[in-house]
Amino acid sequence: ETGVTQSPTHLIKTRGQQVTLRCSSQSGHNTVSWYQQALGQGPQFIFQYYREEENGRGNFPPRFSGLQFPNYSSELNVNALELDDSALYLCASRPQGGPTGELFFGEGSRLTVL
Amino acid sequence: SQQGEEDPQALSIQEGENATMNCSYKTSINNLQWYRQNSGRGLVHLILIRSNEREKHSGRLRVTLDTSKKSSSLLITASRAADTASYFCATDEGNFNKFYFGSGTKLNVKP
Numbered sequence: 176e177t178g179v180t181q182s183p184t185h186l187i188k189t190r191g192q193q194v195t196l197r198c199s200s201q202s203g204h205n206t207v208s209w210y211q212q213a214l215g216q217g218p219q220f221i222f223q224y225y226r227e228e229e230n231g232r233g234n235f236p237p238r239f240s241g242l243q244f245p246n247y248s249s250e251l252n253v254n255a256l257e258l259d260d261s262a263l264y265l266c267a268s269r270p271q272g273g274p275t276g277e278l279f280f281g282e283g284s285r286l287t288v289l
Numbered sequence: 290s291q292q293g294e295e296d297p298q299a300l301s302i303q304e305g306e307n308a309t310m311n312c313s314y315k316t317s318i319n320n321l322q323w324y325r326q327n328s329g330r331g332l333v334h335l336i337l338i339r340s341n342e343r344e345k346h347s348g349r350l351r352v353t354l355d356t357s358k359k360s361s362s363l364l365i366t367a368s369r370a371a372d373t374a375s376y377f378c379a380t381d382e383g384n385f386n387k388f389y390f391g392s393g394t395k396l397n398v399k400p
Contacts, residue, residue, distance in 0.1 A: 216393075
């Protein structure tokens with residue numbers, strides 16, 4: 176039990192639509208990152224937020240965007256969905272900065288784009 | 290993208306045997322972590338080793354790190370059927386604001 180919850184657990188969208196995925200972190204975890212995991216692959220880093228500002232981004236286009244809120248919740252928004260966006264989306268939180276680096280993951284949201 | 294790569298991609302062993310999986314990465318790091326993922330679920334943190342450490346133990350887990358070779362290994366001793374999962378290494382590559390995961394080793398422990 177990591178204390179990180181994600182919603183929805185599963186959803187189906189069609190190409191061109193927009194989707195919002197949500198994550199609720201543990202109290203005190205003010206750093207949250209999002210990952211995309213295609214079937215059979217490792218998680219790919221999308222971006223990280225710290226104190227409501229994006230402070231790190233992977234190789235994902237601008238149609239992937241995020242928000243982080245003061246209540247330790249966050250969102251991942253994906254516009255203009257493509258078939259290749261079908262994946263498990265994971266959020267991970269950790270305590271304020273620091274060198275420890277341990278990530279606490281949610282169970283993920285599985286997105287299917289038809 | 291700069292990621293770790295695990296080897297082997299898949300490993301099948303009998304219960305009670307040891308399992309060793311390896312990870313290689315490309316740039317300097319602050320620390321390297323290993324995670325476990327049961328099928329389609331979230332990842333669970335197993336162990337973290339800092340760049341100035343060479344070996345670390347946690348229960349049945351032993352992790353080594355060779356920064357000169359940019360490689361790490363994870364040893365699970367006396368494996369159990371419940372250890373069946375995918376195992377991933379993750380590196381920060383010197384930047385605490387980005388984490389990179391490898392493609393994973395899928396471990397199957399047969400009872």
